[in-house]
Amino acid sequence: MTPGATMSDETLSNLLHEKRTFAPPASLVAAANVTQADYDEAARDRLAFWAKQAQRLTWAEPFTEVLDDSNPPFYRWFADGKLNAAYNCVDRHVEAGKGDKVALHWVGEPLEDTRDLTYADLQREVSKAANAYESLGVGAGDCVAIYMPMIPEAIVAMLAAARIGAIHTVVFGGFSAEALAARVEDCGAKLIVTSDGGYRRGAASALKPAVDEAIQKVEAVSPGQVENVLVVRRTGQEVAFDPSIDTWWHETVDSASDQHTPEAFEAEHPLYVMYTSGTTGKPKGIKHTTGGYLTQAAYTHWAQFDLKPETDVYWCTADIGWVTGHSYIVYGPLANGATQVLYEGTPDAPERGRWWKIIQDYKVSLFYTAPTAIRSFMKQGDTVPASYDLSSLRVIGSVGEPINPEAYVWYRTVIGGSGNGGEGTPIIDTWWQTETGATMMTPLPGVTAGKPGSAMLAVPGIEVDVVNDEGVPVGDGQGGYLVVTSPWPSMLRTIWGDDERYVDTYWSRFKEQGYYFAGDGAKKDEDGDIWVLGRVDDVMNVSGHRLSTTEIESALVSHPMVAEAAVVGATDPDTGQAPVAYVILRESAGDGGADIAKVLSDHVRSEIGPIAKPRQIMIVPELPKTRSGKIMRRLLRDVAEKRVVGDTTTLADAGIMDLIAAGAATST
Ligand code: ATP
Ligand code: MG
Numbered sequence: 001m002t003p004g005a006t007m008s009d010e011t012l013s014n015l016l017h018e019k020r021t022f023a024p025p026a027s028l029v030a031a032a033n034v035t036q037a038d039y040d041e042a043a044r045d046r047l048a049f050w051a052k053q054a055q056r057l058t059w060a061e062p063f064t065e066v067l068d069d070s071n072p073p074f075y076r077w078f079a080d081g082k083l084n085a086a087y088n089c090v091d092r093h094v095e096a097g098k099g100d101k102v103a104l105h106w107v108g109e110p111l112e113d114t115r116d117l118t119y120a121d122l123q124r125e126v127s128k129a130a131n132a133y134e135s136l137g138v139g140a141g142d143c144v145a146i147y148m149p150m151i152p153e154a155i156v157a158m159l160a161a162a163r164i165g166a167i168h169t170v171v172f173g174g175f176s177a178e179a180l181a182a183r184v185e186d187c188g189a190k191l192i193v194t195s196d197g198g199y200r201r202g203a204a205s206a207l208k209p210a211v212d213e214a215i216q217k218v219e220a221v222s223p224g225q226v227e228n229v230l231v232v233r234r235t236g237q238e239v240a241f242d243p244s245i246d247t248w249w250h251e252t253v254d255s256a257s258d259q260h261t262p263e264a265f266e267a268e269h270p271l272y273v274m275y276t277s278g279t280t281g282k283p284k285g286i287k288h289t290t291g292g293y294l295t296q297a298a299y300t301h302w303a304q305f306d307l308k309p310e311t312d313v314y315w316c317t318a319d320i321g322w323v324t325g326h327s328y329i330v331y332g333p334l335a336n337g338a339t340q341v342l343y344e345g346t347p348d349a350p351e352r353g354r355w356w357k358i359i360q361d362y363k364v365s366l367f368y369t370a371p372t373a374i375r376s377f378m379k380q381g382d383t384v385p386a387s388y389d390l391s392s393l394r395v396i397g398s399v400g401e402p403i404n405p406e407a408y409v410w411y412r413t414v415i416g417g418s419g420n421g422g423e424g425t426p427i428i429d430t431w432w433q434t435e436t437g438a439t440m441m442t443p444l445p446g447v448t449a450g451k452p453g454s455a456m457l458a459v460p461g462i463e464v465d466v467v468n469d470e471g472v473p474v475g476d477g478q479g480g481y482l483v484v485t486s487p488w489p490s491m492l493r494t495i496w497g498d499d500e501r502y503v504d505t506y507w508s509r510f511k512e513q514g515y516y517f518a519g520d521g522a523k524k525d526e527d528g529d530i531w532v533l534g535r536v537d538d539v540m541n542v543s544g545h546r547l548s549t550t551e552i553e554s555a556l557v558s559h560p561m562v563a564e565a566a567v568v569g570a571t572d573p574d575t576g577q578a579p580v581a582y583v584i585l586r587e588s589a590g591d592g593g594a595d596i597a598k599v600l601s602d603h604v605r606s607e608i609g610p611i612a613k614p615r616q617i618m619i620v621p622e623l624p625k626t627r628s629g630k631i632m633r634r635l636l637r638d639v640a641e642k643r644v645v646g647d648t649t650t651l652a653d654a655g656i657m658d659l660i661a662a663g664a665a666t667s668t
Helices: 025-031 036-044 044-056 087-100 119-135 154-161 177-187 208-221 291-304 322-337 353-364 372-378 405-415 499-507 549-557 594-609 633-640 655-666
Strands: 103-109 114-118 145-148 166-171 190-193 199-202 203-206 226-232 246-248 270-275 285-289 313-316 339-343 366-369 396-399 427-429 464-467 479-482 516-524 530-535 541-544 544-548 562-572 576-585 616-619
Touching: 036 044, 044 114, 044 291, 087 119, 087 322, 103 119, 103 154, 103 353, 103 499, 114 119, 114 366, 119 154, 145 154, 145 177, 154 190, 154 322, 166 177, 177 208, 177 270, 177 285, 190 208, 190 499, 203 208, 208 226, 246 372, 270 353, 270 366, 285 291, 285 479, 291 322, 322 339, 339 353, 353 464, 353 655, 372 405, 372 562, 372 576, 396 405, 396 464, 405 427, 405 549, 464 516, 479 530, 530 549, 541 562, 541 576, 544 549, 549 594, 562 633, 576 594, 576 633, 594 616
Parallel strands: 103 339, 145 166, 145 190, 166 270, 190 226, 226 246, 313 339, 313 366, 366 396, 396 427, 576 616
Antiparallel strands: 103 114, 199 203, 270 285, 464 479, 479 516, 516 530, 541 544, 562 576
16 A cells, blocks of 8 residues: 555555557558547537437337436436347348348358358348247247357347347357256246257367256256257257257258348347356346447447448457357447358367468458467467468457457567558457446557557447546546446346346445446556456455556566466465466476576566565466456465365366366475
């Protein structure tokens, strides 16, 4: 704590001083979708700005009121307007003469297994699936669970639900039967759409058995709830088939009529329920509705990628099982009539350059991925990406975690270096959450100079701040809690079936001010730009200083031998808590040498000061991550404090915790 500060006004210490900036390339500025004038316009009249952005959509009945804030925090947007989400993502492009435009360049994991779908193809497929759903007794307000690999039918399955007003809940195909059952039961799904399997890491991996098992679990608590399972044949592998509940997609959907008239639903009609990643605890079922969500997804996708729908080829590597896949594979890009790549498999199948080959082959110009992927490529080195032509790139994005400055610079130079005619490719570091539905903060590529590691500022029409314990905005150079200070169109409407938890989790911390509490820590730099510092839960208190794990991790990653780092605060008899670091080395560093721990801890001391110097550094082969690629620090805290490791059900690889715990037991 700074001298004179009291416990109640202490804020996050501001440790790391990153000074590099990257100005937008001149060619991008010259034709940018968004300029400073848009920020000014939104600042003058936020609601008028969003009313204007809503005109990107086609409304069956226009709205007369933008925001209904009569019952906070249960806000309603464009509530008396009506529209159909699937019509907006598909049919209207066909009606506008763009039926032959490619919507999806689908790339299967096996080489040469590709398929292009135009908007007209999508319209036929979605119409057929909508008819099939209706023939299976699914209608408006019913819930459809989708448990699929990254194949076009997954998107068709989502849009078909939206088309008939059914609510979809997509469950990541890597989740267990238990996780699937919990979500199916929580949202009351009566139809499950799945496939026999999908391709992962060079082999067919089964999905249907997990559905069979999940149904048994759901039957035990909610008999008869799931009425039908619709199964896409993707791999052709043998699956159990129970004709009383199972139906093949290629029979039921393919034989249905490709004519279907979309009905208009109220703007506040629920579109989907998406469960959060579960990084910090039990996943929450986040409810999103139609009009406001689609408005902000479409606007931000167009603004943040500087989308030129006629010429750009867009690719987002997220899985549709995460909110990023919903907003930035399905709803944003398709509402905007974009052409995009959809890839089924893993980044390294059949070889390490697979992603870069896809960018080269399809001349991808807009690319969106996560820091975890960037760090894993950084670990492998520069040679693989250097052997591909990546000069088609114009804008590249990051989402999911704070991006370490070093990973940002690597991404910008090694992946983006040849883009924009050699001027380099701006990075949009987009901060948002399942709950926010769409991007809330990011530099815009034609306006804002990027700083490595900073999400910079709110998008036009969005209001965020960093506040202290009392809800008072902190000054420049200080840290605190990230809040959203006014409602936004794509905001969550509640936690499915639990309004009380919705109010408690997000709106009680700063009740008096009426701010949305995001659960993340952040700081403002000397220019007032915002840096997200990770979860408030992960903040540690070392001798009275509140330190963010993110800054110590970024200091470690700035060492040339380090690819990735996770830092946690462990109980310490002298300092209250002390940083403990788990580090993955770059391949070029070998085992790092005998004194690696000392080298790295001295590096942290020189980068940010003695207070942040880790008490212990462990070199590990992998880190515990959620299926969406986020580091689960609470498990590492258990190891550092020598406790039994907690709930690992949302871990991508539970075995990794045994390895780390065994390593910790033998290290000093
Ligand atoms: P749970 O809420 O169940 O613990 P989760 O928070 O991981 O899961 P998501 O909604 O997928 O679920 O993740 C949102 C969080 O991801 C944010 O609150 C933030 O911590 C982090 N995040 C996302 N994008 C960024 C970014 N650009 N910079 C920093 N942090 C980010
Ligand atoms: Mg969260």
